[in-house]
Amino acid sequence: MFGPELLDAAMFAARLRVFCCCVLLHCYSCGEAKSENAKNVDIRSWEPAETQYWLHDARSFQALDKMGAFPILNFTRDSLRPETFDRLVQEGRPFVVRGLGKAHPMKNWDCDFFRHQDLFRNVQGRREYADTASQQPQWMPLHNIMSSSMVDLPEAKKTGAGTSPYYVGIKDVQYRSPHELSLDSHYSPTWTRELLEFVQNHTVVPEFMRGNNMRSLRDTPEFWFVQGGGESTGAKAHVDVHPESTWSLQLCGEKRWRVAAISPRAAPHVMKLYQDGQIYNRSEHRSWNLFEDAVLFPGDALFFGPAFIHQTLSEGVGPAASITWQFDDPMPANFMRAFMPRLRFTADCHALWPRMQHLVQWAQRTDMQKIQQSSDLCVFLDMDGDGSVTESERTAVVSLWKALISEVKAKVPRILRQRMQLGLEAVVEDQHELADLPKKLRDAVQQWEIMALQLDAAVESDFSARGEL
Numbered sequence: 001m002f003g004p005e006l007l008d009a010a011m012f013a014a015r016l017r018v019f020c021c022c023v024l025l026h027c028y029s030c031g032e033a034k035s036e037n038a039k040n041v042d043i044r045s046w047e048p049a050e051t052q053y054w055l056h057d058a059r060s061f062q063a064l065d066k067m068g069a070f071p072i073l074n075f076t077r078d079s080l081r082p083e084t085f086d087r088l089v090q091e092g093r094p095f096v097v098r099g100l101g102k103a104h105p106m107k108n109w110d111c112d113f114f115r116h117q118d119l120f121r122n123v124q125g126r127r128e129y130a131d132t133a134s135q136q137p138q139w140m141p142l143h144n145i146m147s148s149s150m151v152d153l154p155e156a157k158k159t160g161a162g163t164s165p166y167y168v169g170i171k172d173v174q175y176r177s178p179h180e181l182s183l184d185s186h187y188s189p190t191w192t193r194e195l196l197e198f199v200q201n202h203t204v205v206p207e208f209m210r211g212n213n214m215r216s217l218r219d220t221p222e223f224w225f226v227q228g229g230g231e232s233t234g235a236k237a238h239v240d241v242h243p244e245s246t247w248s249l250q251l252c253g254e255k256r257w258r259v260a261a262i263s264p265r266a267a268p269h270v271m272k273l274y275q276d277g278q279i280y281n282r283s284e285h286r287s288w289n290l291f292e293d294a295v296l297f298p299g300d301a302l303f304f305g306p307a308f309i310h311q312t313l314s315e316g317v318g319p320a321a322s323i324t325w326q327f328d329d330p331m332p333a334n335f336m337r338a339f340m341p342r343l344r345f346t347a348d349c350h351a352l353w354p355r356m357q358h359l360v361q362w363a364q365r366t367d368m369q370k371i372q373q374s375s376d377l378c379v380f381l382d383m384d385g386d387g388s389v390t391e392s393e394r395t396a397v398v399s400l401w402k403a404l405i406s407e408v409k410a411k412v413p414r415i416l417r418q419r420m421q422l423g424l425e426a427v428v429e430d431q432h433e434l435a436d437l438p439k440k441l442r443d444a445v446q447q448w449e450i451m452a453l454q455l456d457a458a459v460e461s462d463f464s465a466r467g468e469l
């Protein structure tokens, strides 16, 4: 990465920036009283070092000989015990299970299947991440997307075909009426309830996963397709809105995944930072590439927690297909506690805010004995991981949450909090939403985000230094 001199200079500059910004920030906190409960917790030193959490602690799962990038742990269906799976998920770790699809009801859903099968072959895929000026979605039937010989490269380059993936959001049919969907140009009438039911009929919970995830698996399937012959085809780096863990099963072709937890935050943000490809424009771009890439072959599955940045690229020349689901048992409760400051200060994670608040409130009104019996709550509070919760652990976690909320109230400019509840309940989704705000508010959001990002840059360079192996 950097030479030592360069690193020192960068860190010095970063500290200077932190100092300057703290002076500036002080103005924002004038007149706001600090919460009583918050005074004993240090938000800044709460989170573990990335190297500790993602590298050293990973050794309790698997012997790692290779040093370099942080590992994506590898398992096979037979080598992954349910207790291990639960711990991996609770810690929010990304990991691969090889060959999972071999014994799955979808094991024959290869590229040829999507070309020929009656229910699928004429289903329309919606082109994603196309860098065109057109706002109109572009559609292509699966039998075309999946036919390997279709892409003649020079032609594909000209039209942009083969340079973006196609999405089939089959989960959407259960939440919206057929009429509502027919009015939405981002939705295809070929995405039917019958197709969803067919997918649900082929859905199983892997044997290492808790059985009551069946419901979430049935509710959340989505497909991703990639044409053959395209180069660098895939999803741009982004963070999903949902608060659950995700897994993706490669059905055919090969795909390279890059995943990482979001970076630490120095200040609470009110606007999303990880919309598609946004990260490529920031200095954070360098340091989010901490984990080794995971390459999935047909039948391989990748699991990762919420608040994970992820990007995919097709590998090889053939077409590719994968299916993705969410699941929520167990909750990634260890991850949520360990990285609570960055999760609470990042607008992209706002679906996790009510969950964390719920856990905290539950912790406050539940007696110790009951806490020990509730797996999610126990893991959320068990800071030292010894399997039981002490009064001081409970107090520390509850106080941290209160301190974070106090910090949001003290630092996010009043105009944003009071007019729109920004940073408290609401967040600004993207530039379009920002453009719709009254000018005064828009300016305030923009100013605050520039400020918050400068603080982030400082933390970021410190973080790169700490993450260096």
Ligand SMILES: *[C@@H]1O[C@H](CO)[C@@H](O)[C@H](O)[C@H]1NC(C)=O
Pocket (backbone or CB within 6 Å): 071, 072, 073, 074
């Ligand atoms: C995981 O498995 C893949 C394929 O078998 C292999 O290429 C990769 O090096 C493995 N990674 C680790 C960390 O063992």
Ligand SMILES: *[C@@H]1O[C@H](CO)[C@@H](O)[C@H](O)[C@H]1NC(C)=O
Pocket (backbone or CB within 6 Å): 194, 195, 197, 198, 201
């Ligand atoms: C799903 O399975 C049920 C029960 O076996 C069956 O009645 C139904 O026709 C199946 N649906 C589809 C679309 O395959």
Ligand SMILES: *[C@@H]1O[C@H](CO)[C@@H](O)[C@H](O)[C@H]1NC(C)=O
Pocket (backbone or CB within 6 Å): 276, 277, 278, 279, 281
């Ligand atoms: C990145 O920056 C370029 C140049 O400033 C801009 O045109 C582009 O829209 C930005 N991309 C994203 C995803 O923000």
